[in-house]
Amino acid sequence: xxxxxxxxxxxxxxxxxxxxxxxxxxxxxxxxxxxxxxxxxxxxxxxxxxxxxxxxxxxxxxxxxxxxxxxxxxxxxxxxxxxxxxxxxxxxxxxxxxxxxxxxxxxxxxxxxxxxxxxxxxxxxxxxxxxxxxxxxxxxxxxxxxxxxxxxxxxxxxxxxxxxxxxxxxxxxxxxxxxxxxxxxxxxxxxxxxxxxxxxxx
Numbered sequence: 001x002x003x004x005x006x007x008x009x010x011x012x013x014x015x016x017x018x019x020x021x022x023x024x025x026x027x028x029x030x031x032x033x034x035x036x037x038x039x040x041x042x043x044x045x046x047x048x049x050x051x052x053x054x055x056x057x058x059x060x061x062x063x064x065x066x067x068x069x070x071x072x073x074x075x076x077x078x079x080x081x082x083x084x085x086x087x088x089x090x091x092x093x094x095x096x097x098x099x100x101x102x103x104x105x106x107x108x109x110x111x112x113x114x115x116x117x118x119x120x121x122x123x124x125x126x127x128x129x130x131x132x133x134x135x136x137x138x139x140x141x142x143x144x145x146x147x148x149x150x151x152x153x154x155x156x157x158x159x160x161x162x163x164x165x166x167x168x169x170x171x172x173x174x175x176x177x178x179x180x181x182x183x184x185x186x187x188x189x190x191x192x193x194x195x196x197x198x199x200x201x202x
Contacts, residue, residue: 005031057128059104059121060089069093069101076100077132081140081191082125082154084108084147087180088140095187100138103128108146109153117153126158136165138194140179155197167194 005027012023030038054060055067062068069075069089079100083089089102107120128134137159141147155166169190179187 054104054106056124058102059086059106059124060102061086074099078135079138080125080128080132080134080136081138083140083179084142085180091180091182091184092140092187092191095184095191097184097188097191098138100136101132105150108141109150110146111149117157120150122154122158125154129159129162129164134164136167138191139166139168139197140191141168142179151197166197168197169194 008027008031009020009023012018012026013020015023018026030041051063052061053063055062055070057066057070060067060069064071070077076099080103081089081092081098081100082103082105083092084105084107086104089104092098092102103121103125105120105122105125107115109115109117109120137154139151139154141151151168159166182190
């Protein structure tokens with residue numbers, strides 16, 4: 001194939017879950033089988049990139065000053081579910097298991113990979129604890145070493161000695177598997193079966 005096609009395939013390969021063959025099939029579909037889809041996709045991407053941004057409060061995507069979930073008066077702002085990425089937030093929303101608000105970290109602490117507290121969305125979380133009179137933080141992160149380190153940091157450095165209940169979900173969630181891959185029923189069980197984290201422990 002020509003360089004332009006190869007460049008398109010290489011770009012598609014960088015998307016989550018796409019290997020070379022999947023990227024090649026999508027590229028051929030857009031360029032040969034459904035050229036109108038390519039134009040629609042291009043327009044949608046341009047519009048989204050120009051209008052959407054991170055909510056300064058939650059880290060969710062929004063086209064306004066703050067995301068719709070945070071602005072929803074029926075949501076309980078005193079309870080925050082901390083998630084790694086926006087797809088985790090969307091998965092919990094689909095499950096209908098949670099009516100508080102969220103805080104998206106956009107990553108996890110990883111000294112091995114050079115990811116420090118300054119590299120993820122932690123500063124605004126600390127601000128929200130006071131602003132929203134938070135009573136509970138639900139740490140909805142995967143079950144792995146990096147997530148444990150992140151949860152420990154949040155408990156010790158972000159929450160500190162504040163009287164805030166810290167709980168972890170995990171009931172029914174496979175180890176090292178992302179929340180966004182769990183089905184709604186599993187997420188509902190994980191949220192309802194969350195456990196309180198004792199002070200000074202992970």
